[in-house]
Amino acid sequence: MHAPTPLVVVCAVIGLVVLTPLAYLLIRALQGGGSERLSSFFFSLQTLGYAGRSVGLACVVVIGSVTLSSALAWVTLARDLPFRRLCTMLVVCPLAVPCYVGAAVFIGVFSPRGALGGLCSDLGLAPGWFSGFWASAFVLTLFVYPLAYLSIRAGLRGVDRSPFDAARVLGCTTLGSFRSGILPQLRPSVVGGAVVVALYSLGEFGAVSMLRTNTFTRVIYIQYESAFDRTGAALSSLALAALIGCVLLLSGRFRRSHAVARRSRGYRPFEWRLGVWRWPVLLMVLCVVSLGLLLPVFSLISWWGRTSLSIDVVALLTGPLMNSLLLSCAAGLAVTVLALPIAMLASRHASPLSALLERITHLGFGLPGIVVGLSLVFVALRLVPALYQTWLVVVLGYCVLFLALASGPIRVGFERAARSFDDAARTLGAGPWLRFRTVTLPFLIPGIISGFLLVFISTAKELPCTLLLSPAGTHTLATRVWQYTDEAMYAEASIPALALILISAVLVGVLVWREDLLESA
Structure with missing residues (x-):
C-alpha cells in the first residue's frame, strides 16, 4: 500500500530538520578550503x-x-x-x-x-x-x-x-x-x-x-x-x-x-x-x-559532606532544577510527537524511502551535541536571529539528537497493532480517528511512554548542546555539574549531580517496574 502523501511530506520535513547539522558542516567545510582540503583531510x-x-x-x-x-x-x-x-x-x-x-x-x-x-x-x-x-x-x-x-x-x-x-x-x-x-x-x-x-x-x-x-x-x-x-x-x-x-x-x-514477530497460538515461553x-x-x-x-x-555524597555547611543547597538547585525539568518535559513531548509519523511510515508503509528517513533520524542520535548546537546557532543567526539563545532552539536541538530514542519503541507498537485489526474495524464502519483511538492507540501507549521517559532521561543528562544553545546566564543541572567540575569545585558539583541521578533513577525505576513498558523499549 502506498504511503499517504501528507505523511510522506511530514516525515520528509522532519528528515530535513535532522539533516540541518550536515548541511551546516558541508557549507562550513567548502567555505573554509574547498574540495582540495576536504580530500586531503579525509585521507x-x-x-x-x-x-x-x-x-x-x-x-x-x-x-x-x-x-x-x-x-x-x-x-x-x-x-x-x-x-x-x-x-x-x-x-x-x-x-x-x-x-x-x-x-x-x-x-x-x-x-x-x-x-x-x-x-x-x-x-x-x-x-x-x-x-x-x-x-x-x-x-x-x-x-x-x-x-x-x-x-x-x-x-x-x-x-x-x-x-x-x-x-x-x-x-x-x-x-x-x-x-x-x-x-x-x-x-x-x-x-x-x-x-x-x-x-x-x-x-x-x-x-x-x-x-x-x-x-x-x-x-x-x-x-x-x-x-x-x-x-x-x-x-x-x-x-x-x-x-x-x-x-x-x-x-x-x-x-x-x-x-517484529507476533506470538502465535502455539507460543511457548x-x-x-x-x-x-x-x-x-x-x-x-x-x-x-x-x-x-x-x-x-556514595562518592558524590562524600564530596558534598566535606563542605556541606558552606553551600546554600536551595539557591544552588532551584533554577537549574526547574530548567532541567521543563526542558526535559518539553523535549519528551516534542520528540514523541515527531516520532509518531516516522514510526508509522517505517512500519505501515515499508519502502526504500521510509527506510532512508528512519535511518536519518538515527544519524542525529550519533552526532555530537556540539555539532548539532553549532549548526543550529548558524541557522538561527542566518535565518531567524530572534530565535538565537532561546529555549525553543534548545528543544529543537534535543529533537535532532534524541528522535531515534522515541521512534524505536513507537515503531514496535505500530508493528504489534496488526493491520488486520484496523481492516476489521474499517469493515464495521469505524472512521480513521475511531480506528486509531480504539485499535492502534492501545498498542502505542507503552511505546509512547517508554520513548518519552528515555528522551526525558537523555535530555536531563545532555551537556554540549545545552552549553552552546541555552540562553546566557541560565543553567541546567548538567551544565552546573560540568561548570563546577571544570573548576575543581567538587563539593558544589556533587549537589546537582545527585539531583540529576535521583530524577533519572526514579524514571528508570518507572520504566523497569512496568513490564509492558520494558518490552517496548
Whole structure:
C-alpha cells in the first residue's frame, strides 16, 4: 500500500530538520578550503588515527555492553533469581548516571587522595593513571550498557521455545538447538541494542574529554573552543558523520527485514532456572550495581559532606532544577510527537524511502551535541536571529539528537497493532480517528511512554548542546555539574549531580517496574 502523501511530506520535513547539522558542516567545510582540503583531510594520517581510535572505542564498548547486557538479561529473567524484580530495576539504574559524572567519580576514587589512592600507590601506579582509551572504554561500558540491556531483555522475554524443542527432537545438541532456535529470534534485539550503544559511544563528549582520549568528539571541541578552527572542526565532524553512516548501513544488513514477530497460538515461553548458581549470580549482579550506581552516589555524597555547611543547597538547585525539568518535559513531548509519523511510515508503509528517513533520524542520535548546537546557532543567526539563545532552539536541538530514542519503541507498537485489526474495524464502519483511538492507540501507549521517559532521561543528562544553545546566564543541572567540575569545585558539583541521578533513577525505576513498558523499549 502506498504511503499517504501528507505523511510522506511530514516525515520528509522532519528528515530535513535532522539533516540541518550536515548541511551546516558541508557549507562550513567548502567555505573554509574547498574540495582540495576536504580530500586531503579525509585521507591524512591524523584523521585516520582519530577515526581508528573512535571506531575502536565504539567496538570495545559495544562488545562489552552486549556481553554484559546479555548475561544480566539472562540472569534477571531466570525464574529462581532472588529479588528478581528489584535486581531488574537496579541493573538499569546506571543509565541514570551521566558518563561525565561517572568519569569524574572514578578519577577521584583513583586520585592520590581518593578512596583507592593508597592502593594505587602501593601497586606502583602513577597519579593520573586512570585515563586514556581503556579507562574511557570501562566508564562508557559501565554506564551505557543499560541501553543494550533494555533491548536484549525485551527480546529474550518474547522468545518462543517451540523452535528449540523442534531442534532437540531432530537430534541436535542443546547448544546447537539454542544456536538455531533461539539466537535468530534474539538477533533484532541484540543488533538494535548494539547500534544504540555504538552511536552513543561515537558521539560521547564529556567522559572522553575528562579521560583525555582523542576521539573525534574531543578533537572537535578543542578545534572549536581552543584553536578557533571552525573549518577543521567541521571537517572532523563530517568524518564522524561518515562513520555514523557506516554504522547505520551495517546495522541494516544485520537486521531482519520483517516486522517484529507476533506470538502465535502455539507460543511457548522459554523459561530457565539458575539452580545452585542463583546466589553467586546475585553477588555478580550486586557487583555491577555497586560499580555503576552505589559507588558514584556514595562518592558524590562524600564530596558534598566535606563542605556541606558552606553551600546554600536551595539557591544552588532551584533554577537549574526547574530548567532541567521543563526542558526535559518539553523535549519528551516534542520528540514523541515527531516520532509518531516516522514510526508509522517505517512500519505501515515499508519502502526504500521510509527506510532512508528512519535511518536519518538515527544519524542525529550519533552526532555530537556540539555539532548539532553549532549548526543550529548558524541557522538561527542566518535565518531567524530572534530565535538565537532561546529555549525553543534548545528543544529543537534535543529533537535532532534524541528522535531515534522515541521512534524505536513507537515503531514496535505500530508493528504489534496488526493491520488486520484496523481492516476489521474499517469493515464495521469505524472512521480513521475511531480506528486509531480504539485499535492502534492501545498498542502505542507503552511505546509512547517508554520513548518519552528515555528522551526525558537523555535530555536531563545532555551537556554540549545545552552549553552552546541555552540562553546566557541560565543553567541546567548538567551544565552546573560540568561548570563546577571544570573548576575543581567538587563539593558544589556533587549537589546537582545527585539531583540529576535521583530524577533519572526514579524514571528508570518507572520504566523497569512496568513490564509492558520494558518490552517496548
